[in-house]
Amino acid sequence: MKPLFEKIAQYIKNHCQADDYTLSIQSRDSHETRFAQNAITQHIAGSTLEINLEVAFENKTGSCSVNQDDPDSLDHLIRTAESIARLNRPDPEFLPSLGAQDLPAVQNADPITRELAPQQMVQIVQAAIDQAKGFGATVSGMTEKHYGEELRATKNGFWGTDSETQFGHSMTLKKAEVETKVSYSAKNFGGFSLEQDFDRLRSQAESLADMHPFEPQKIAVILRPSALEELIWFMGWMMNRRQSDEGFTPFTGQLNQLFFGEKFSLQSTLRRPELLASPFNYQCVPSREIAWVENGILKNMPCDRYWAQNQGIEPLSSYNMHIPGGTASEEEMMSLVPRGLIINQFWYIRTVDAKAGELTGMTRDGVLYFEDGKVKHAVNNLRFNEIPHLATRRIKALGPAQLASAYSFLPTLLIEDFNFVDKTTF
């Protein structure tokens, strides 16, 4: 941890007069190279610092954040947070901050990724552009590297630190009317191979060259991990314990019920070393193994400390996403249904009906039609209106789980009767 963080924490401890406080300090070192149509269009480097202080006088709270660490700024931080709290109305849901906790040991930072030089990142971009030119195409995307550190401390004795790295490289290739994308996002640069990703990109582009019009309908889909990730994140936002207990979500009254398909489980896990996992959440609650859904049964939902105490349960937060997979390959999946679509990615997912859990969104980056166990041709992009938890009841097969992003380890799923309701022109 940076000595600066300790110095700030000591300053707050010495000067903050409030009955209680939670201090959060985050720093981030980033380098982002953005390219489009075979040229670099943006190139950004810098470090940021955020110091947030939430204080309480009895049950009156106030908070302030600044991004400077000099004494004047820290005095402003303390004075402002305290002044808001003193003037504030009591919060009937206030809870004192947590004291010392046993935190899980995590390894979220990779030294090689942290030291990645700007020259290396530009070389990756250059190589991607060279590959695209060699393929007679244009490529757009971003190469990014981040190193972050965090400290969270409370007046009552909580002290938690974390550091993490992230490396990402995305490429959208365009050749004639074909557009498709491959992206890599992980805490570790070591798992990245431009050649491997570009081969996949080229192969996807070649498979999409023969495009046929396709009408919206209910049809089986093979959802690749990148598409599944988007869908499950949006469903996850509706899985809130308090909102459900109070009647606002589709999960109301469904705890410990078989509400999802029996083939579907969803977890947050500290046991997958590939995944980023913060050791504590925004309320200083330690992360632990959580089964959100187990073989179709809704076991838990994210819950803040107030509502957890109110309900006599443990507070929980989602810190990453793991859906245990199966063994089916895409070829095997194609043989399990007469016809269907392979979906690379979803885009612009939005809630249609929060109570029903209905979402809408579009396919993106290539859709393939298969029949009789074989890919026949590409088709136009489609719009879906679908209820994800109901869709899990139609899972017919699962592929092996794999790293979808730094926060997600997911399988490919075969789902029957996915509800497409509209199409677009490309």
Place this chain on the structure above:
Amino acid sequence: MNYPDLAMNAAQSLGAEYADIRIQKTTDQVIFLRNLSLKNTSNNVLDGYGIRVFKDGAWGFAHSSRFSEEELLATVKRAYEIATLSASVNKNKKLRLAPERSYIASYTTPMKTDPLCVPFQEKVELMLEVNRILLAHEGIRQAIFYLISHRDEKVFASTLGTRLELNTGWIDPMIIATAIHEGDSQSRTFDEGGRATGWEWIESLNLTEKAKQIAEEALIKVKADTLGPEERRSLVLDPNHLGLTMHESVGHPTELDRVLGWEADYAGISFATPEKLKNYQYGSPIVNFVGDNTLCEGLATAGFDDDGVPGQKWHIIKDGILNEYGSTRDTALEIGLEHSRGCNRATYYYDQPINRIPNLYLLPGAKELTPAELIADTEDGVYIQGRGSFSIDQHRVNFQFGGDFFWEIKNGKLERPLKKVLYKSCNPEFWNSCDAICDQRWWRPFGVINCGKGQPSQSARMTHGAAPARFRNIRVGGSQ
């Protein structure tokens, strides 16, 4: 210390063809009240500077929050070095900057009472009163009041000699009433999307009356019927709803960076390509869209953009024809424009500015027409108020929108309230189906404060506006 001069001199000494510095202090006050529990009452300050260097057809951008001569010079050097690295890749595809003159100017958002100077307790008392009113309605189970007050203090300087002081501010109240009835849950929202003005706007809104209205409408909505299967119907859309429709289906497709494919990897590209300029029938002849970064109280009105280009007013769609784009200095020359339209904006000091939607509005109809007359003239349709679900493809062609409050129109009358209404359409079908727009007496502005775009993602603001308008023969139906 004169940071702008120091930075610009350093950039020129290093060999920058162009450079600018944006020293920006952003202050946000956020108050979030859920029922009667204050969930967030915070004051947040982000203070720092970003330096852009243009060299051999490429950008480098570096930022810092440390104010010292040594750090400033190191940041200039860093920007220069990464511009040089970028240029090594752009050898055969150099970016070019549209010409611009220098300015010495200042701009301050006109306001009587700075929202950040209004006593905190006054805001909280108002918010508590509103939520108490909402919760006093039987059947309202959740009351949300979210209030953001925002200020940006910027100093901009460039190697062109431009020196600007830009102080802008805005305020945004959002109130949500959620009702539960027979297993369903529906919300009604008061959300005008923010306005670049002072606390006097909040005082003029009569929020306690608005609270009664949205509570009553949430209760009507939760008990309302659904529309049933999708059919071709007429739509009458209120200005608030149209704000989001035009944002997605006109604003984003006419950002020049998307047209050029610069957003291909993330936010998407545009169907409205340059060969369509001056000849493409984007909408019916009564459809006129204006980009206007001089609009009074507009969220994108700041005097100048982050290229140092002054705010302008121009037709984006004129008499239904695609006329021009929103552009920046680094996109304009790509399609032969002579200058930028001043649409380059960054959110915080650490963001490199990108091509953004300007304040964009639909001009009112030329003939006198009231909303009541418009509805009376509609046989079979749906009247939609407010914003709901919205989703559009990455070329900005196919879209599906919901809304916040719905009435079925039958034989010229509002027949019954509805819930869960969706409509599907596409460009250019939708705007070509517009056959009536109410006159200027009914024109209203509505803001967007969370327009997400770019990698790394930035959230921008702009104002839209319209009078109620009618669209014929649109696919409208209920959700599942």
